[in-house]
Each structure stands twice: as C-alpha cells, then as structure tokens.
Amino acid sequence: MQRRLLIKAALTAASITVLGASAAFAENTVLKIGFVGVTSGPAAAWGISNQRSMEARAAWINETGGYTIGDTTYDIEIVSFDDQKDPKRAIAGMEKMAQEGIHYVVGPNVDDGAAAVRPVAESNGIMYFPYAFPKSLYQAPASNAVLGMVANYQSGPAIYKYLMAEKGVKTVAFIAANESDPLSQRDGGVEAATALGMEVVSSNVTYQVDTTDFTPVLTPIMRTQPDLLVLSGVSPANAPQLIRSARELGFQGVISTETAQDAGVLTEGAGDLANGFISVGGASTPELASPMMNEFVKRYTDMFGEYNDESNTKVYALEYILETLKADPSAIDDVNAFQAKMDTFEAPNPYMNGDAKLRYVGMSSFGQKRQVAVPLVVNVYQDGQFETLFVAEVD
Amino acid sequence: MANGVYLGSQYAMIALGLTLIFALMNVLNFAHGQMYVIGGFVTYTVYGQWGVPFVLALTMSCVTLAIVGALIEKLLFAPVIKKSAREESTMLLAAGIAFFLDALILIIFGEKQRGVPKIIDGVFNYEFKLIMPYDRILICVLAILSIIAFIGLMQYTKTGRALRALAQDRTAAQLMGVNVERHSMIGFALGAMLAGLVGGLLVTITGVNLGMGGPTSIKAFMMVMIGGAGVISGAIWGGIILGFMEAIGLAVLSQYGDITYLLIFIALMIFLAIRPQGLMGKPWG
Structure with missing residues (x-):
C-alpha cells in the first residue's frame, strides 16, 4: 500500500514537473x-x-x-x-x-x-x-x-595596400582550390593586385578540394619566388597544410588570405611555421x-x-x-x-x-x-594567437 | 620523383586494407576512408592532446581500428552475408556504416581540421633540386616497412596463409580446415587496422578532418581498380602508380590548371576499357 502511494506521489510530481516545464516553454x-x-x-x-x-x-x-x-x-x-x-x-x-x-x-x-x-x-x-x-x-x-x-574584393585591396606600404611587397602569386568560391576570389584578388600595381607572377595553380598533400601543388609556385603568396578562399582545413608545405619548401615571403581562419587549427597544423600569416579575422x-x-x-x-x-x-x-x-x-x-x-x-x-x-x-x-x-579586422598569426594588424570599415 | 615515392607508399598502404577486405569477403568497404580518419583522430588525441609518445599513439590507432573492424565484421557484415546472397546488401551496409562513422566522428572529434606537432623538425634540401622534410622521409620509410611487414605476415605466418587461402577459394579453405568465420573477422580487423595505421602516420603530415573519409575511399578504390581488385600486390602497384601520376602531373601540368586528376581519370577509363580486371587481377575474378 505504502509502495503504491509512493509510486502515485512520484508520478504526480513528475507530471507536475513536465506540465510546468511545458507551460514555461509555451509562454512565448x-x-x-x-x-x-x-x-x-x-x-x-x-x-x-x-x-x-x-x-x-x-x-x-x-x-x-x-x-x-x-x-x-x-x-x-x-x-x-x-x-x-x-x-x-x-x-x-x-x-x-x-x-x-x-x-x-x-x-x-x-x-x-x-x-x-x-x-x-x-x-x-x-x-x-x-x-x-x-x-x-x-x-x-x-x-x-x-x-x-566582408567580401574578398573589399578586404583584399586593403591587405595588399598595407603589405605594399609596410612590407615592400611587389610580386604576388595566387593559389586556389578548384571550385567556384576560391576561383572567383582568386580572380578578384588578381584584379585588385594588378590595379594596385603589383606584379602577378603566378595565378593559375589550383588544387583539388580534397588534396591532403600540398607539397607537389606548391612546388611550381615556389619557383616563381613571389613576395606574397595569397591562399585565395582557403578553407580552415587546408590553410595550415598549405602554409606548412610552403615554408618547408623554403618560402620566406608573406602568406595571406581573405577568408577567416582559426588560430587553434593553425597552431595544430602548422605551429610556428604559421607565424606571420595574415588573414581576415572574425569581426572582433x-x-x-x-x-x-x-x-x-x-x-x-x-x-x-x-x-x-x-x-x-x-x-x-x-x-x-x-x-x-x-x-x-x-x-x-x-x-x-x-x-x-x-x-x-x-x-x-x-x-x-x-x-x-x-x-x-x-x-x-x-x-x-x-x-x-x-568591422573588417585583419589579423596576423603569431605564436598561437591572432594579433590585430588593422581594423577598417566597409561601405 | 621524391613526392611520387612518398605519395605512392602512403597510397599503397591505404589500398592494401581495402583490397584485403574485398579479397576475403567480396565486400566493397565504402567506410574505409572513415576508418582512416578515425585512425588519424585517435593518434591526434593520444599523441597530440595527451602527449603520449607517437609510437604508442600509433599502436593505439591500430588497436582501436582492429577492434572496430572486428566488431563491424562480427556484428554487421557476417550476419548480412549469411542472410543475403545479394552483393548490394553488403554495399548498402558499407555505405550506411560510412555515414554512421562520419556522424560519430563529428560528435566525438568535432568539425575542425586537426593536426599534431611534427615528429621530426628540419628539411632535407639538396641544392634546391630535392626538397623533402625529414618527417615525410620518416613516414615514407615507416610506410614501406609496414608494407613489407604486411607482406611478410601474409606470406610466412599461419594466419596469413589461411587468409590467402580464404581469398583464393572460400569453400576449399573451409575444407582444408580453415575457420572461415574467425579468419574473416581477423582479415577485416587487419584491413581496418591498416587504415588506422596509415591514418595515424599521415596525421603528422596532412592533419585530419571530418571530410577526408569520402575522398580517401574514392582514391583507394581507384588504386584497387588500377592494380586489380582483391590482389595484394595489385593494390601496392595501384598505390605507387597513382602516387607517381599525381606527383608528376602536379609538377609538370600546373601551368594548365587543375587537370592532373582529369587526365588520371581519362587514363583510368581507357585503361579499364582495355583491361577491366586491372593490372594484376584475373579476368574471371
């Protein structure tokens, strides 16, 4: 009898709780x-x-x-x-x-x-x-x-101008995944760089979206010895591998992208090799x-x-x-x-x-x-975190 | 050329596991790429996150995938093969497992690209004509040693001989006293373990992410088709050939855009039209 009473009490309490919760959820x-x-x-x-x-x-x-x-x-x-x-x-x-x-x-x-x-x-x-x-x-x-x-045709020119003025960048090479977004971002980047007076030394190297080894892809670009390597529309998954391969191939110039990246992913995938990598940051x-x-x-x-x-x-x-x-x-x-x-x-x-x-x-x-x-926040990666390079506005 | 050797050795390892499973059970394991990804994530977690020595982490990847493979075979493939004579049943099951593992990887390891610290620093540079980071050289050597060890296992151990007998003729192997069910499970576990091993090795070079499974499976199928389905030596040759084609294509054809794989696919179609059984496969299966 007592057990039955306990079960009834428990069921009643549970029903009240559920109904209460439903009522609270259904308020709005x-x-x-x-x-x-x-x-x-x-x-x-x-x-x-x-x-x-x-x-x-x-x-x-x-x-x-x-x-x-x-x-x-x-x-x-x-x-x-x-x-x-x-x-x-x-x-x-x-x-x-x-x-x-x-x-x-x-x-x-x-x-x-x-x-x-x-x-x-x-x-x-x-x-x-x-x-x-x-x-x-x-x-x-x-x-x-x-x-x-912020679109790449808005952030790209801002980054290139900064690098020309601050780092003396004169030549640029672009690499993009072979799909619509990166390719259109590459084309926009080439247009912007050319308009700013930079010499585009390589822009036709592309890679498969599912590429995991970028050394053979990057080798031809490295021969052109650009001051700046732009990873057009690069996904957060591919950026560390591209940076790592470029640095291991002896690339000493600046590497940048107009897409947002993740500091933790760069740290794990490229470590110190990613130091100096410039990207568009999250808007904060x-x-x-x-x-x-x-x-x-x-x-x-x-x-x-x-x-x-x-x-x-x-x-x-x-x-x-x-x-x-x-x-x-x-x-x-x-x-x-x-x-x-x-x-x-x-x-x-x-x-x-x-x-x-x-x-x-x-x-x-x-x-x-x-x-x-x-806000257009342009970051540089340094020792495991992003540091703000400059902040700009877009209209 | 150096990139070709490196790519070829890792591709051969990926293809080995797939072709072994196919040879033993006539199963097209669409989840092979996902097993590779799990291997990478296990090494990432154990070596990259917990700081356990790389060799132990690699062992963990192998053991984990061997257990996963054995369970998948025992609980899923074996009952389906027993109940259904239709080949598409196992194909659908494999595809379902691939989707399931993808979802599981997302839940457990998340969506981000993951990487681990380099196991060796430094780059071998011969007058800028041959550039190869030391960790790639090490991974390449480890991959080649693993392939040799695998061949040794298949050639000179009792289990290896039983697996080969099973691959050649299931009924005859059974009549010769081979425990078919047990060795099917061992074979599947070994195939999955190879996927885990290569995933663990390559996470040090390429990192690992959720989306790598599907493309890895596709490449593995290409290698198996080139070499001949179900033939161990064919898988090795398929991997080496694809690795060299990719490396040379990317080096020579880069100025024409991303046409390397386009040409590889065209070559593969022509090749398969002429020799559908692959390099080392037999026309009768």
Whole structure:
C-alpha cells in the first residue's frame, strides 16, 4: 500500500514537473529562423560556426525570457539544414524553410549555393544572409540577399595596400582550390593586385578540394619566388597544410588570405611555421569586444566545448535579423517591410565597445544596402594567437 | 620523383586494407576512408592532446581500428552475408556504416581540421633540386616497412596463409580446415587496422578532418581498380602508380590548371576499357 502511494506521489510530481516545464516553454510564441549551409565535409567549419553561433545566441535569448518584437515576446528556434555544399541541396533546404513558413534564413556559405537559392528565396518571400561574394546576389534587381560578412574584393585591396606600404611587397602569386568560391576570389584578388600595381607572377595553380598533400601543388609556385603568396578562399582545413608545405619548401615571403581562419587549427597544423600569416579575422578583437561579446564567447564555449574565431562574425546575422524586426515588427512576415527598413535601420552594436552601430551598408559595392556592417579586422598569426594588424570599415 | 615515392607508399598502404577486405569477403568497404580518419583522430588525441609518445599513439590507432573492424565484421557484415546472397546488401551496409562513422566522428572529434606537432623538425634540401622534410622521409620509410611487414605476415605466418587461402577459394579453405568465420573477422580487423595505421602516420603530415573519409575511399578504390581488385600486390602497384601520376602531373601540368586528376581519370577509363580486371587481377575474378 505504502509502495503504491509512493509510486502515485512520484508520478504526480513528475507530471507536475513536465506540465510546468511545458507551460514555461509555451509562454512565448516561437519565431523560427532558418539556417541553410554546409555542416559536413571539408568546409564544415564554416557552416557549423554559423549554426552554433545561432544556436548559442538563441539559447541565451530563450534562457533570459525571450526576444520582444512589438507587443510579442518570442522564443527563438533555429531550424537548420545541411546543404553539404551542394547547390541542389541548398535549394531543397530553402524550400524546406519556405514550407515551414520561415522568412529569415542565414546562409548558404558558398557562391553556387547562394546563387542557386535566389529564385526560391525571392519567390517565397525569404530574406537570406549568405556568406558568398558574387555581386549579382546583392545588386538590383536581386533583392533578398544580404551579405553577412566582408567580401574578398573589399578586404583584399586593403591587405595588399598595407603589405605594399609596410612590407615592400611587389610580386604576388595566387593559389586556389578548384571550385567556384576560391576561383572567383582568386580572380578578384588578381584584379585588385594588378590595379594596385603589383606584379602577378603566378595565378593559375589550383588544387583539388580534397588534396591532403600540398607539397607537389606548391612546388611550381615556389619557383616563381613571389613576395606574397595569397591562399585565395582557403578553407580552415587546408590553410595550415598549405602554409606548412610552403615554408618547408623554403618560402620566406608573406602568406595571406581573405577568408577567416582559426588560430587553434593553425597552431595544430602548422605551429610556428604559421607565424606571420595574415588573414581576415572574425569581426572582433580583444579591444573591440564588448562584455556581451565576451559573454557570447563564454556561452558558446560552454555549449559546444570549443569556440571558433569565425563566430565573431557569424554571431551578427541573427542579431541583425532580430534587431531589424524589432525596428519594424510588421516585417515578421513581410520581407518588403524588412527591405524598406534596411535603408534607415540603425541600432547600437551590442558586440562592440564604444558607439558602434548595427546598420546595413553596401552602397559602394552593390548600389543598395545589402550587406551587414561588421568591422573588417585583419589579423596576423603569431605564436598561437591572432594579433590585430588593422581594423577598417566597409561601405 | 621524391613526392611520387612518398605519395605512392602512403597510397599503397591505404589500398592494401581495402583490397584485403574485398579479397576475403567480396565486400566493397565504402567506410574505409572513415576508418582512416578515425585512425588519424585517435593518434591526434593520444599523441597530440595527451602527449603520449607517437609510437604508442600509433599502436593505439591500430588497436582501436582492429577492434572496430572486428566488431563491424562480427556484428554487421557476417550476419548480412549469411542472410543475403545479394552483393548490394553488403554495399548498402558499407555505405550506411560510412555515414554512421562520419556522424560519430563529428560528435566525438568535432568539425575542425586537426593536426599534431611534427615528429621530426628540419628539411632535407639538396641544392634546391630535392626538397623533402625529414618527417615525410620518416613516414615514407615507416610506410614501406609496414608494407613489407604486411607482406611478410601474409606470406610466412599461419594466419596469413589461411587468409590467402580464404581469398583464393572460400569453400576449399573451409575444407582444408580453415575457420572461415574467425579468419574473416581477423582479415577485416587487419584491413581496418591498416587504415588506422596509415591514418595515424599521415596525421603528422596532412592533419585530419571530418571530410577526408569520402575522398580517401574514392582514391583507394581507384588504386584497387588500377592494380586489380582483391590482389595484394595489385593494390601496392595501384598505390605507387597513382602516387607517381599525381606527383608528376602536379609538377609538370600546373601551368594548365587543375587537370592532373582529369587526365588520371581519362587514363583510368581507357585503361579499364582495355583491361577491366586491372593490372594484376584475373579476368574471371
């Protein structure tokens, strides 16, 4: 009898707990934000840093009571889709978002995926924030894509100018993986370097995406003895191997890239050989990072075990979406209202010290505001960590 | 040429494990690349993270993969082979295992590229005509020694002879007293162990990441096709040939862009049209 009573009491307590938890979870309306990007394969680090940034921020928001837009407080739910860096899957992912009634999507991570989803996004009223650089995505008549980072044709010239002035760099060689993003970034880099008066001594060496041994690939470039070796569009997985091979082949010049890298990965893969390597950093430095950015890093690390420097940039897309919706609540299911608001939108940047603002830019590059304003941070790797070389702004 | 020797030796090791499993069980192990990746991650964890000596870490990779291989054979392939005579059953199972291992690697080791400290510093440089880091030379020598040890095992031990008998004729081997089930498991474990060994060796040079499994399997299949499926010496030749083709192609054709593998694939198609059984395979299988 006593045992039965105990079981009943336990079941009642459990039911109350479950109901209580459900009630707490159901307090807020759910706002779904999508992510379509690459979370598997060699470029997985790009998409996973996106997805995890969004999930860490969403969990933080939900834990602190939700996000208020207009009169409604929302819990944020991230709906993710791994496009495996395949444009066909990216389309399928964006269609899934449309079927779920999602109007705001972060991603895709690469050029062909971002271009492929454009018709689906535009016909289904979806604003999407790709990490892809083709200008046609952001120039009229394209309307629904917003570049989520600084493009290589914006960061490249800034880096080359700096190296010409500070390091006396005169000759440059480019190497890129044989796929659309790196190749287009290489072409943009060659154009920018030529325009600045640098001599391009090699630009046609490419490598297979799945290459693991770069020594034979780099050997012909080393014969041209450039002052600067640019790893165009290099993935975080390949950068340490390329740097290591170049240095082991005796290359003494500067090595740079316009993509974001991970200090831990460079340390493990190339060690001291990576010293002096210049890359575009995540949009934060210890000096720039606000307490909220530091809190985000802590929460991300607690949640996933290890932080990714790229998330300094990737944290912004969700924030831009939510802040813009807060500025015009009617945009929750009306992307035309969102687009109209983008022209005048301005809000305090919670991730930077000082009076930095969240605002849309891109007039110079695209003729319309279709890019998030994040600081262009150029880093140099030194002894296991990135040091800030310079910080610039993009319009 | 030096790069060809280096690439050839590591490719041969990758192909050996795959062809051994095929020879013994007629299984196309699509998860071979993922096993290689796990081998790399085990060495990364034990040597790179825990600071255990490299040789012990390498041993750990071999032991881990041998156990994984034995379990996969015992619990998955053996029952499927027993129940289904259709070859596609084992192919689908192998593909499923590859996806499963990919997911497992992501959960356990994460998505990032991983690398370990160099096991030897310094670069051999002969008047800038021959440049080869010492760690590559060491890995190349270790790979060649491992291949010789593997051949020795297959040629001169009782287990090796039983495995060869099993590969030649399963029924005849059984009639000669070979415990087929036990040696199938040993063979699969040995194949997986070779994948773990080469993964552990190469993590010191190339690092390791989640996405390396699929492309590694594809290259391994190419080597096996060149040499002849199920033939040990064929796998070694296939690896060496692919290694040399890749190294020479990259050195000579770089100014024309990334056409090395395009030409390798064209050559492979022509070669297989003329000799579908590969260099050392028999037309009857």
